[in-house]
Amino acid sequence: MAKVTIKDVAREAGVSISTVSKALNDVNVVKPDTKKRILEVAQRLEYSPNLIGQRLKSGSTQTIGFFTSSVTGPYFSLLMDALAHFSEKSGYGLNVYISSDRHQIMNTIRGNLFDGVLLFDLVISDQDLEILNSEKMPVVFLDRKYTSEYATSVIFDSFQAGYDVGNYLLNLGHRKIAYIAGFEGVYDSEQRLAGLRKAMAERSLAIPASYLLQGLFEEEAAYNAVLSFIRSARLQGTEIPTAFVAGNDISAIGAMKALKHEGYNVPEDVSVTGFDDIDIAEYFNPALTTIRNPIAAQARQSIQLLLQLVKGERNVAAKVLPGELIIRKSARNI
Amino acid sequence: MAKVTIKDVAREAGVSISTVSKALNDVNVVKPDTKKRILEVAQRLEYSPNLIGQRLKSGSTQTIGFFTSSVTGPYFSLLMDALAHFSEKSGYGLNVYISSDRHQIMNTIRGNLFDGVLLFDLVISDQDLEILNSEKMPVVFLDRKYTSEYATSVIFDSFQAGYDVGNYLLNLGHRKIAYIAGFEGVYDSEQRLAGLRKAMAERSLAIPASYLLQGLFEEEAAYNAVLSFIRSARLQGTEIPTAFVAGNDISAIGAMKALKHEGYNVPEDVSVTGFDDIDIAEYFNPALTTIRNPIAAQARQSIQLLLQLVKGERNVAAKVLPGELIIRKSARNI
DNA sequence: TAGTTTTTTGAAAACGTTTATATTTTTCGA
DNA sequence: TCGAAAAATATAAACGTTTTCAAAAAACTA
Numbered sequence: 269m270a271k272v273t274i275k276d277v278a279r280e281a282g283v284s285i286s287t288v289s290k291a292l293n294d295v296n297v298v299k300p301d302t303k304k305r306i307l308e309v310a311q312r313l314e315y316s317p318n319l320i321g322q323r324l325k326s327g328s329t330q331t332i333g334f335f336t337s338s339v340t341g342p343y344f345s346l347l348m349d350a351l352a353h354f355s356e357k358s359g360y361g362l363n364v365y366i367s368s369d370r371h372q373i374m375n376t377i378r379g380n381l382f383d384g385v386l387l388f389d390l391v392i393s394d395q396d397l398e399i400l401n402s403e404k405m406p407v408v409f410l411d412r413k414y415t416s417e418y419a420t421s422v423i424f425d426s427f428q429a430g431y432d433v434g435n436y437l438l439n440l441g442h443r444k445i446a447y448i449a450g451f452e453g454v455y456d457s458e459q460r461l462a463g464l465r466k467a468m469a470e471r472s473l474a475i476p477a478s479y480l481l482q483g484l485f486e487e488e489a490a491y492n493a494v495l496s497f498i499r500s501a502r503l504q505g506t507e508i509p510t511a512f513v514a515g516n517d518i519s520a521i522g523a524m525k526a527l528k529h530e531g532y533n534v535p536e537d538v539s540v541t542g543f544d545d546i547d548i549a550e551y552f553n554p555a556l557t558t559i560r561n562p563i564a565a566q567a568r569q570s571i572q573l574l575l576q577l578v579k580g581e582r583n584v585a586a587k588v589l590p591g592e593l594i595i596r597k598s599a600r601n602i
Numbered sequence: 603m604a605k606v607t608i609k610d611v612a613r614e615a616g617v618s619i620s621t622v623s624k625a626l627n628d629v630n631v632v633k634p635d636t637k638k639r640i641l642e643v644a645q646r647l648e649y650s651p652n653l654i655g656q657r658l659k660s661g662s663t664q665t666i667g668f669f670t671s672s673v674t675g676p677y678f679s680l681l682m683d684a685l686a687h688f689s690e691k692s693g694y695g696l697n698v699y700i701s702s703d704r705h706q707i708m709n710t711i712r713g714n715l716f717d718g719v720l721l722f723d724l725v726i727s728d729q730d731l732e733i734l735n736s737e738k739m740p741v742v743f744l745d746r747k748y749t750s751e752y753a754t755s756v757i758f759d760s761f762q763a764g765y766d767v768g769n770y771l772l773n774l775g776h777r778k779i780a781y782i783a784g785f786e787g788v789y790d791s792e793q794r795l796a797g798l799r800k801a802m803a804e805r806s807l808a809i810p811a812s813y814l815l816q817g818l819f820e821e822e823a824a825y826n827a828v829l830s831f832i833r834s835a836r837l838q839g840t841e842i843p844t845a846f847v848a849g850n851d852i853s854a855i856g857a858m859k860a861l862k863h864e865g866y867n868v869p870e871d872v873s874v875t876g877f878d879d880i881d882i883a884e885y886f887n888p889a890l891t892t893i894r895n896p897i898a899a900q901a902r903q904s905i906q907l908l909l910q911l912v913k914g915e916r917n918v919a920a921k922v923l924p925g926e927l928i929i930r931k932s933a934r935n936i
Numbered sequence: 937t938a939g940t941t942t943t944t945t946g947a948a949a950a951c952g953t954t955t956a957t958a959t960t961t962t963t964c965g966a
Numbered sequence: 967t968c969g970a971a972a973a974a975t976a977t978a979a980a981c982g983t984t985t986t987c988a989a990a991a992a993a994c995t996a
Contacts, residue, residue, distance in 0.1 A: 271714070271737050273952060284976045289954060299974060314733055319713030319954030320663075324654045339683040342676065342881070351675040352700030361710065364698035366686035376695065379653030380605070380982090399648055403605050521885065546881075551855065552982050553887040601824070607982060623984055633944060655982030658951050714952090936947045 272313045272502045281309040292317070310489030323380075324421055331361035337368040337389050343563065347410075352367070370396075377405065384574045386410060406577035408570045411456065413586055417597075418577060420584040426456045426543075429512075429591040430463025430558045433541050435513045436593060437555075438471060441602040442539060446497075446509040447475060448483035448490050448519050456487070457515040458556060458563045460543060464513055479509055483519035490514060490522030498530045510533035510538055510602050513593045517542035517558055524552070528569065539599035556594035562589050606647045615643040626651070657714075665695035667716035671702040671723045676880045677897065679739030681744075684901030685720070693911055702722035704730075711739065717910045720744060721829040740911035742904045744924060747920055748791065752911060754918040756903045760790045760877075763893040763925040764797025765848075767875050770891075770927060771845045772805060775936040776873065780831075781809060782817035782824050782853050791819070791849040794877060798847055813843055817853035824848060832864050844872055844936050849875035851883050851892055858886070858932065877925075889930035896923050 274292075278285040283302060291298045291306040298306075323329045332355050334348070348364065352399075352563040363382065367373055374396055377385050384406030400407055401416050409421035421422075437445060447464060450457030468474060481497055483490035494512070502509050512527075514520035520542030524534050533536050534554055542549060545560035569587050576584050608626075618634060625632045625640040632640075643649075657663045666689050667680070682698065689696040697716065701707055708730055711719050718740035727935040734741055735750050743755035771779060781798060784791030789832075802808060815831055817824030828846070835842050846861075848854035854876030860870050866872050868888055876883060879894035903921050908920050 271712075275952080285953085286955075286977080290975090293954080295955095297974070302974080316712040318658075318708055318952050319710070319715050320654055320658045321981095322954080324658050324951090324983090325953045328983075329654075339686065341664075342679070345676070345678045345681075346683075347675050348678075348698075348700070352673060356703070361706075362698075362700060364696075366682070367690055369690070375650055376653070378605075378650040380655075381653055410606060479983055483755055508754075530788075548882055548885045550887050551882045563940085599895050609982080619983085620947080620985075621945055624945090627984080629985095631944070636944080652982050655951095656984080658953090658981090659983045659985085661951070 271318075272315050273318065273598060274315070276302075277306065277310050277313055277315050278579060280313060281306045296352075303312045307511045327380075329361075329383055330359065332571070333377065333385040334362060334364045335373055335377065335385055335390055336364070336366055337391070339366055343544070346563045347567055349484075350564040351571065354568050354571040357385070358571060360571075360575070363401060370559055372487060373410055374399070378403065384408070384578045386570055386574060407573055408574045408577070410566065410570060413588075415583070415586050417582050420573050420577065421586040422566050422585070423588055424456075424458035424566070424575060425588045425590050427463040427466075429543060430460035430464070430465075430595050431467045432591070433460075433513055434464040434467025436595075437513070437539065437541070437599060438467060438512075439538070440600065441474060442509075442511040444479075444507065444509040445473075445511045445513060446479040447483060447491060448481045448488050448512060448514040448523055450483065450515040450519075452482075454515075456543075460513075460515060478506075483515060483522065485516050485519055487518045487522035488523075490519030491526045492521045492522075494526035495530065498526070498532075507539035508538070511599065512540045514536065514540065514542050517544045520556055520558070520598070521548065521552055523553075524556075535600040536600050539602075541599050545594050549594075550596070554598045557596045557599045558594050559591040561591045561595050565589055604654075606649050607652065611640065611644050611649050614647060615640045623753065640798050645906035650694075659692065661714075663695075663715060663717055664693065665697055665716055666712065666905070667719040668696060668698045668722055669707055669711065669719055670698070670700055671725070673700055677878070680897045681901055684898040686788035686879070686904040687845050688902045692811050692905060694905075694909070708733070715796065717834040718742070718912045720908065722906055740908055742908045744900065744904060746847055747922075749917065750779045750919050751916050752804070754907050754911070755920040756900050756907060757922055758790075758900070759924050761800075761923045763795040763877060763895075764799075765801045766797070766892060767847055767877075768792075768798040768801025768930075771847070771873065771875070771933060772801060772936065774809075774845075775871070776843075776845040777807060778814040778841065778843040779807075779809060779845045779847060780815060781846040782815045782846060782857055784817065784819035784829060784849040784853075786816075788819070788849075790877075794847075794849060803924060812840075814869070816850060816872070817856065819850050820852055821852045821856035821859075824853030825860045826856075829864065830862035832860070834868075842872070846872065846874045848874060848876045851878045851880045854890055854892070854932070855882065855886060858888070858890075868904070869932055875933050879928050882918045883928075884930070888932045891930045891933045893925040894928050895925045899923055 272286050276287045287298055288306055290567050291303045352362050365376055370391055386408050388410040401418050404418050407419040413423055414421050447461050481493040483493050512523050514523050520540050524540050527534055527538055534540050542556050542558040547557045549556040549558050566589055573584050608619050609623050612622045622640055625637045686696050699710055704725055720742050722744040738752050741753040748755050781795050815827040817827050826841050846857050848857050854874050858874050861868055868874050876890050876892040879892045883890040883892050901922055907918050
């Protein structure tokens, strides 16, 4: 009992396959009687069209590809859920493709499986990007600013986020602020730092080099960085900052644990902030003051821009979404 | 500049398309010289095969479909990440399809897009399942026990988990234990309760009806349930349980907040446990004692069983994976 | 060198659809 | 009732591949 095709339906209904196709696709040209008969036969035989055949012929797939290298982090469920929701609402299927194999990824994107693609956290060369553009493949980046004829992006304003956190702490009276960075060269980490620096510069303040710690965006690395920083500061009798701005929430947690371990109370003795507003931020003690990015909005906008591209618009402008300062308990006035 | 096809390569290389196909697919029959020439041309023209064409012809897609209705919950990133990892390792692509539209889902599964599918948290009728089976579509369920000729499942042993938590608390000396249930009829919630009951029954103990609370697997609902339970118990002068087994972690957190609000310290005055081991469990204060399910193992097994089915094995036995008790701070001896 | 075998290449069919065009059937007017 | 117009249906091509089988080219053999 192989899978029933349009041919089987045609034979069973005593009609040609083109008529079946028209009946099924509601092309208003087939006689009501025959159409009814065909539909009945199709139902009885439990016919379900071969999507591959359809797609090959039509050239359109009504599906969006979401490509990413990994799915870790809480950011993800939220993003994917929203993406799925908005694409479904627009009548498009969403396919998530997870891989770090550049060649595989390009092959899949270029395999005519998708009407357009969303790209996140991928290693793709400029040359690859050009190929995509030359093949008129609609692309939206979720992790970097980029625009071309067939590509655009929807990202968060990490600079502004850093600036906002900076001003918040400065308004609370902090003057000595340390920054716990992510991996060297990570865009978000650097933008956040740049924003923070700008806020400080506006008040003629600066972050000394010794206040720049390496937290690698990880709890343990941040813990160790803060621990050794404090200890060596004590040893040298130098002053400890009144506030730590961590590059993300998880390193903020590492920082708080280190501070607690060294006998400092957060926020009484020292303030700590993060970025991202992960689940834990709210439940940790003290609850973490941080910046929340509008993930659902990013998903909605991405789908919207991508579909504009799919429908023929060109040079669609990129969007930069502002984050929101979530004030909790981990920072207070000095 | 339309996308280059195998025809373009053939023309440019002065050869037929069948030869190009053979050269590209490394069928060892084309003369080294021509092969080299073809490969060069393909590279120069940046040829990338149309996957739809390939798939239509070959009937195989080398991809696995993962179908689910929603992506919420921390369980997800972990599962997806592991799934992606293991499918890639097996040489299969993973496509995640998120939808609640039963008709859409069936259409997509039956559309010959996948060599096999993973199903989670979907509303699919028995009739649909029969159709899939009659079409020889390999299926693995991740949320319910099911086996048929072409289907099997990989699930967690919620009964055993409840039993283990029960014994743990009983060994700590607890005798009065309450259970905070999920939605009425939710399989996991009921299994966990059944396991707990068995552990108690083995010591001739039972859970009185008044100790069964409705937490809906949500923080707030659990909070409210526990709050009103405590208050009415106080009012009536009845005894309060020494331990609360919450149906999942998030309701355990709701319970702990309610207890704290009413002046009870966890775990000094009363013990609380959860199920799932979500991120927050470790960071909450007190850190939650709970059961962790081996998600990566589930992913690995699912892919493995699915591929057995894909490769022609029949009636593959279902797997039931045991959870692991993670002892932290929220429960202690009495 | 001619015949034979082996290697290499090409033509054509096939996968399951949709759609343009051709053909048949029906309807309608005179 | 016949012919023309309109409606319905069928035939065939096409989408981009792979694969079977036939044909051509190359390599041997005697």
